[in-house]
Amino acid sequence: MEKEKIKVALVGQPNVGKSSLINAIANAKLHVGNFAGVTVDISEVNTTYCDPEGCEEYEITIVDLPGTYSLNDYSMEERVTKEFLLNEAYDLIVNVVDSTHLQRNLLLTAELLELGRKMVVALNMIDEAEKEGIEIDAGQLGVILGVPVVPVSAKTKEGLEALKQKMVEVYKKPQTESKIIYSDFIEEEIDRLVAFFEERHYPSDIPYRHLAIRLLKEDTQIYKRMHDEPIWIELLPILREALDHIYLHSGKKDIKEIFADEHFAFAKGAKMEVISTKQMRAKNFTQKIDNLLINKYLGIPIFLFLMWGLFQLTFSLGQLPMDWIQAGFDWLAVETHRVLGDTELASVIADGVLGGVGAVVSFLPNIIILFFGIALLETTGYMARVSFLLDGFFHKFGLHGKSFVPLVTGFGCTVPAYMAARTLKSRTDRLITLFILGFFSCSARIPVYVLFAGAFFGAEHAGNILFLIYIAGALFGLMAAKVLRVFVFKGEDDPFVMEMPKYRLPSLKLIYHVVSGQSMDYLRKAGTFILFASVLVWFASNYPKNPELEKRFEARIEQAASPQEKARLQGRLQEELLARSYLGQVGKATQPFFAPLGFDWKLSVALEAGLAAKEVVVSTLGVLYSLGDATDKGIQALQDQLKRHVTLPVALAFIVFVMLYVPCFAAMAVFKQETGSWAYLAYLFIGTTGVAWVFGFLTYNVVKLLV
């Protein structure tokens, strides 16, 4: 039998336990729905309900809309939620309400009621409210709101079946009018407009009362729709008069504010009527923790310690499986060569595909641990405190308090850092953070720094140089943020007004959903791009083939007297081959671009190959300076070669360039995914390369003058 399908829009303010509720209702997996033009993820989940009386089965699809405090177009989430509620097809709204913050939550409920859709209110966290000594008369609240109210708890699973049952009941019933009653002076005007429509028998697909309210609220959609109708001419003076009356009575000139006041009066009134015992008992728990965690002096040290712990975990615990994965892929590559022989197919699979995919997969342990930590910090309510503590400092640079987490993550790896920027709710804050993240040197650049710092300053100073590089990068990032805020992403600052949610122990299931979802996302999207990119780099460095050269060298290698001579020739061959490959040709062609910085074609090629991944810079230099793979021969030999061929000003300019230009293909792929725009990726590429060039140029020339 075909099941009847019900589509439910789940709406609620942030931190009301919407995600927990949806996870508790449906045991099935959350999946992200595709909605055009939406960069905020909207997830959907399916569940079934069997009506025992009618013996009917229902398939309920619940659309989890982003949490929103009101329908004001304030943030991206609010816009997404509002657009969905107004324009998409769905059968009913389930409004999730936090029982422990009833009044504030009812403000949104009032706005939702004005949409005139079928609705059920889920009074979530009812167990917590009881613990806090708050008793809510759900039946009475239902009477006041005019829609069914079901007390539920995602934690204890109480009321979940009842909620589903109510959804089906409401779905089957015809549309009912919202019961919000406004102040007399507004009701009068509503009546007047309704009377006017009745008199004209105006054909309307929405109830007259609802139409009148939306007209009074200056709802642009309704205005646009009615603007071209003949009735508009007659309606206009009546409407204008009605608004004038309302302004006169309220003493205010802003209709939005007037209705906000109405909602507030409604919410407050409703709360007063349904909450019987008002005894604040358990609230001290959050207060006590806050006294410590956001303490003026202790707060920041505690936070830094926690972050330090998280990064230690990420990059030390993550290192083990990372090595295993890398070893696994290396083994696969070797096996591929063994099985397929010395063929092109073996080369493209082993060196191209496995190399690239291996790099992506090997980041996975880091990403999982980091996401787990961030999800934990976020769901417990701690992240909001962090923003509170750090906003003062970051705000000076045009960043948001929450930018801290992605920025610090950037020191580890830019890929998860881009994804960590999702915690930023404002799009401007997020874009600025994404743009400057590359300046925070990731760990993959360490080999390059170590190589050059060791060669030119000696191993004993390398540590200090490394530290200086990191600080310089971070300062660059902060300055860049300021510049972006002042010149590019202009406009007034986003106000910093946010809720500090109560501390909660998150459910493992919820964290599992968040982490697994984000990890799969990473694998899927970064994986496909890096696959393409690594095959491209493989191709560029292996083609065109040069059999003549190979034959000539092979002959000489055959005749070589000593094993050392053989190895030297082998290296020479690789160098010559790479020089003649497309990558080498590109390097030579672009060398004029790098000439003002003092780079020869070898350094240029290394930088371009470094687009694939920064580690590649070192291995490419190894090949170019006839050493084969530098990691085999030891870094010392390569450093000797560098000192012979490269001057100090050039070396410093090279370090600066590596510090500032884009991290790698994987990072670029994720950047594109997170910003959702190819244009932004182009800006990032051009912008960072430009900055790297300019500062490389300055470094080269200034140091040349000094030395």
Added chain:
Amino acid sequence: MRLTELRKGDRGTIVRIQADPELRNRLHSFGIIPGEELEVKGCSLARQTMEIDVDGTLIALRKEEAEKIEVRKEEDA
């Protein structure tokens, strides 16, 4: 007086909000509305941000936003 003039532990009543409609709506949706009572729960270094309690909800505000909220301080009896 302005909200920024209150210290940790001070209580007061919101008198007026002098902000553009966008910010006012935002504050509204958090329950920061004239007539409501609030308590200052804490401030960060240099008073860049402050935490207030309005009807059981803890809200963090930046200095710039808190300045726009006019309050009447509740004098300790």
